[in-house]
Amino acid sequence: MFIKKSMASKVITIDPESGILTAREKMKAAKIRHLPVVDAEDRVVGIITDRDIRSAMPSIIFQDYDSREERDKLAKIKVKDVMTANPICVHPTHTIQDALLLVQSHRLGALPVVDDTGRLKGIIGVRDLLRAFVNVLGIGEPGTLLCILVEDKIGTMKRIVDAITEEGISFGSILVARYWEKGKRAVFPYLLTQNVSRVKKKLADLGFTLLDPLEWYIDQLPTDER
Amino acid sequence: MKKTGYLYEESFLLHETSSWHPEVPERLKVIHQGIEKAGLLPDLVPIKAFRANMRWIETVHDKNYVDRFNDACISGVRVFDCPDNQMCGMTFEIAMLAVGGVLKAADMILKGGIDNAFCAVRPPGHHAERSNAMGFCYFNNVAIAARYFQIQGGMKRVAIIDFDVHHGNGTQHIFDEDPTVFYYSIHQHPSFAYPGTGRDFEQGVGKGVGFTKNSPVLPGQGDDTYRLYLQRDLIPAMEQFKPEMIIVSTGFDAHMDDDMSDIRLTTECFSWIMTHITALAEKHTGGRLLSVLEGGYALQRLGELARNHVTILLNGGIDVH
Numbered sequence: 001m002f003i004k005k006s007m008a009s010k011v012i013t014i015d016p017e018s019g020i021l022t023a024r025e026k027m028k029a030a031k032i033r034h035l036p037v038v039d040a041e042d043r044v045v046g047i048i049t050d051r052d053i054r055s056a057m058p059s060i061i062f063q064d065y066d067s068r069e070e071r072d073k074l075a076k077i078k079v080k081d082v083m084t085a086n087p088i089c090v091h092p093t094h095t096i097q098d099a100l101l102l103v104q105s106h107r108l109g110a111l112p113v114v115d116d117t118g119r120l121k122g123i124i125g126v127r128d129l130l131r132a133f134v135n136v137l138g139i140g141e142p143g144t145l146l147c148i149l150v151e152d153k154i155g156t157m158k159r160i161v162d163a164i165t166e167e168g169i170s171f172g173s174i175l176v177a178r179y180w181e182k183g184k185r186a187v188f189p190y191l192l193t194q195n196v197s198r199v200k201k202k203l204a205d206l207g208f209t210l211l212d213p214l215e216w217y218i219d220q221l222p223t224d225e226r
Numbered sequence: 227m228k229k230t231g232y233l234y235e236e237s238f239l240l241h242e243t244s245s246w247h248p249e250v251p252e253r254l255k256v257i258h259q260g261i262e263k264a265g266l267l268p269d270l271v272p273i274k275a276f277r278a279n280m281r282w283i284e285t286v287h288d289k290n291y292v293d294r295f296n297d298a299c300i301s302g303v304r305v306f307d308c309p310d311n312q313m314c315g316m317t318f319e320i321a322m323l324a325v326g327g328v329l330k331a332a333d334m335i336l337k338g339g340i341d342n343a344f345c346a347v348r349p350p351g352h353h354a355e356r357s358n359a360m361g362f363c364y365f366n367n368v369a370i371a372a373r374y375f376q377i378q379g380g381m382k383r384v385a386i387i388d389f390d391v392h393h394g395n396g397t398q399h400i401f402d403e404d405p406t407v408f409y410y411s412i413h414q415h416p417s418f419a420y421p422g423t424g425r426d427f428e429q430g431v432g433k434g435v436g437f438t439k440n441s442p443v444l445p446g447q448g449d450d451t452y453r454l455y456l457q458r459d460l461i462p463a464m465e466q467f468k469p470e471m472i473i474v475s476t477g478f479d480a481h482m483d484d485d486m487s488d489i490r491l492t493t494e495c496f497s498w499i500m501t502h503i504t505a506l507a508e509k510h511t512g513g514r515l516l517s518v519l520e521g522g523y524a525l526q527r528l529g530e531l532a533r534n535h536v537t538i539l540l541n542g543g544i545d546v547h
Contacts, residue, residue: 142353142360142395142421168309193310194353194361194392194420197485197523198246213418213445213488 003099004092006132007113007122013038016045016080020053021071023079027053034110036120037083043118046083049109056082089114092121096132099124138172143192146200147216149209152185160187163206167199177218186211188218228513230539231334231343232270233327234258238348241320243312248486248523249349249362257346257519260529261536269540271340275327277319278370282329285373286366286400291357295321295364307359321349321364328367328518329374335471335514336379342507342515342539344476346532350520352394352475353421360396361421367518368473369400372407375471382406385469387460387506388413389499390477390520391487393424393440397475403434408467410460412452414480414487415442439463445488449495452480456502464506472507472515474500478522478531486523496531500538513542 014023014035023035027050037046056077058070089112090099099111103126110125134140150156157174164171172190191199200210239251261267283292298306299318306313324347331343351368353361372384386401388394388411401407416422430438441455464472482490507515517539522528 139422142423144420144422145418170309192308194486195248195310196420197248200485216418 001095001097002092003090003094003096003113003124004122006096006128007092007124008128009122011036011112011120011123013042013120014048014079015039016078016083018079019075020048020056020077020079020082021075023048024050024053034123034125036087036112036123037079038120042120044087044089044112044114044120046080046085047087047110047112048079048083052082052084087112089118090124091115096129100129103129136173137175138190138192141172141192142194143172143190144194144196145188145190146196146203147211147213148187148189148203149181149211150185150187152183156185157187159206160189160203160208163202164189164191164199167202169193169195169199175218186216186218188216227269228341228540228542229339230270230536231273231331231340232261232267232536233273233275233331233343233345233347234261235275235323235327237275237323238320238346240314240316241348242314242316243362247312249521251348252525253522253528254346254348254519256525256528257532260531260533263529264533264537266533266536266540270536271334271343273327273331273334273343273345275323276330277322278326278329282370282374283322283325283365285377286356286369287354288357295359306364308361310361311359311364313364317349317364324348324351325365325367325370328371328516332371332374332516333378335516336375341513341542342504343517344532344536344539345516345518347519350477351518352388352390352397352477352520353392354396355399356396361392362521363396366396366400368394368475369397371473371516371518372401372471375473376406379471381470383408383467383469384471384473385410385464385467386473386475387411387503388475388477388520389480390475390522391480391484391489392420392477392521393442394475394520395421395423398423398428398438398440401434402431402438405430405433405437408437408439408463408469410439410441410463411475412441412443412455412460414489415444418445419487437467443489446490448482448490449492449498452491452495453498456499461502461506464510469510472503472511474503474515474517475520476517476522476535477520478524478528481522481524481527481531483527484522484524486521493527493530493534497534497538500535504538504542508542515539 113122175188177186354363354366480489
C-alpha cells in the first residue's frame with residue numbers, strides 16, 4: 001500500500017530559474033503535465049503544471065505566441081514566477097489512501113514524493129492511483145460481478161464468503177459500498193468464473209437479496225453537489 | 227433451398243464436466259433431438275468429424291499449450307487452467323475431434339458440396355486464448371476455421387460474428403492485430419458479465435484497429451436493443467469489410483430463460499438475428515456461412531432454438547417460424 005511501490009521514480013524535473021518555454025517543451029516531449037521544481041540539491045521547491053504555463057501565455061485567439069516578439073516576452077518568464085511554491089509532498093511510506101485523500105481534498109493532479117531531507121524520490125499522479133485501483137478491482141482478470149444487499153451486521157460477510165467458497169469459486173475482489181439504505185451495505189463479490197448461476201441460487205436460498213444489475217451503484221455524487 | 231451441412235457426433239457427449247456444471251452433454255442431446263423431431267435430418271448433409279491435424283490447431287494455439295492440455299488430460303488432471311474448465315480423460319481427444327469436424331465442414335463449404343453448415347460441437351471455443359483455456363473452452367474452433375479458410379481457401383477477408391451472450395475474448399485477442407479477420411460480438415456488458423472484456427472502445431490493435439467491433443448490451447435489455455445494435459453496428463461493418471466468408475459463433479445463452487445472463491431475448495429474436503446474418507452471407511459471401519455452437523444452457527429451449535437456426539440456414543435466410 002506504500003506510495004513507493006506505485007510512484008514513478010525516474011522523474012523529469014526543472015530548475016526554478018529555467019524559462020517556462022523550456023518547461024513546456026519538457027512536458028510535451030514526455031507527455032506529462034507536472035514537473036517538480038528542484039534546486040541544485042534536488043530538494044523540491046515547487047511544482048509546475050501545464051495549466052500554470054498556459055495561464056501565463058497570451059490567448060492564442062488574439063495573438064500568435066510563437067511570433068518572435070511574444071517568444072521573447074515569454075522566454076523571460078521563469079518557472080519560479082508561475083509555479084506553486086512549497087507544494088504538498090508525500091513520503092515514500094505514505095500510503096495510496098493518503099495520496100487519494102490528498103488528491104481529493106486539494107484537487108491535485110500529482111504529488112512529488114520526497115525523503116526526510118526533502119529530496120525528490122518520485123512522483124505519484126492520478127493515473128498511478130487509478131492503475132492501483134484497476135488492480136484491486138480485479139477487472140484485469142476474467143470474472144463475473146454480483147451485487148448482494150445485506151444488513152450491516154457482523155458475520156454477514158462470513159456467510160457470503162463461505163457460500164461462495166463452498167462452490168469452489170475464487171475471488172477477484174470484494175467491494176463494499178456505503179451510503180446505501182440506512183443500515184444496509186451493498187457487497188460486490190467479483191468472482192473469477194463464468195459459472196455463477198448455481199452460486200446465485202444458493203445465495204438466494206440463504207436469504208440474501210441479489211440486486212438487479214441496473215440498480216447497482218458503487219458511488220453517487222453527494223446530495224449537496226448535485 | 228440451400229445445401230446445409232450438419233455436424234453432430236455422439237462422441238461429443240463424452241466430454242464430461244461435472245454434475246453441477248452448466249456445460250453438460252445434455253445440451254447437445256436436446257439440440258440434436260430438436261432438429262431430429264422437426265424432421266429436418268433428411269434435408270441436411272451429414273458431416274463426419276475426424277481428428278484435427280495438429281498443423282491447423284497450431285495456426286492459432288501455441289504448441290506448448292496444446293502439449294500442456296494433452297499432458298494434463300492424460301495424467302488425470304480434472305480442472306485445467308481455471309476452475310471453470312472441468313474435464314475428463316477424453317476431453318483432449320473430443321476437443322481435437324470438434325476442431326476436426328468444424329474443419330471438415332469448412333472444407334465442404336470450400337469445395338462447394340454444401341452452402342452452409344451448423345456444427346453442434348462440444349467443448350465450445352470462443353473464450354480459448356492462444357495459450358490458455360478459459361470459460362469452458364479449450365480450442366478456439368472458429369479461430370482455427372478462419373485460418374483454414376484463409377490458408378486452404380485463399381480467402382483474404384473472413385468475418386466472425388459472435389452472438390453468444392458472453393464476449394469471445396479468445397477470438398478477439400487472437401485476431402486483435404489482424405486486419406484480415408473482422409471480429410464482431412454482441413454480448414452482455416462486461417461490467418455485468420463474464421469475461422469482463424468486449425467494451426465498445428476495444429476496436430483492435432495496431433494494424434487491426436477498426437477490424438474488431440463490440441456491441442455491449444446492458445442487463446435487462448432484450449429484442450429491441452439487439453435489433454437496434456445489430457442494424458447500427460454489424461450490418462454497416464460488413465458493408466465496409468465485405469467478407470468472403472462468414473463464421474458465426476452461435477450461443478443461445480442470451481435467451482430470457484437462460485440463467486447465465488440478464489439479457490432477455492425471445493426465441494423469435496434468435497430467428498431474427500440468424501435471418502439477418504444469413505442475409506449478410508447472401509449479399510457478401512454468395513451464401514457461404516459456417517455456424518459453430520458456443521454456449522446456451524437452457525435445456526428446455528435449446529431444441530427449438532437449434533431447430534429454427536437450422537431451418538433458417540436451409541431456407542437461405544427466410545424464417546418460416
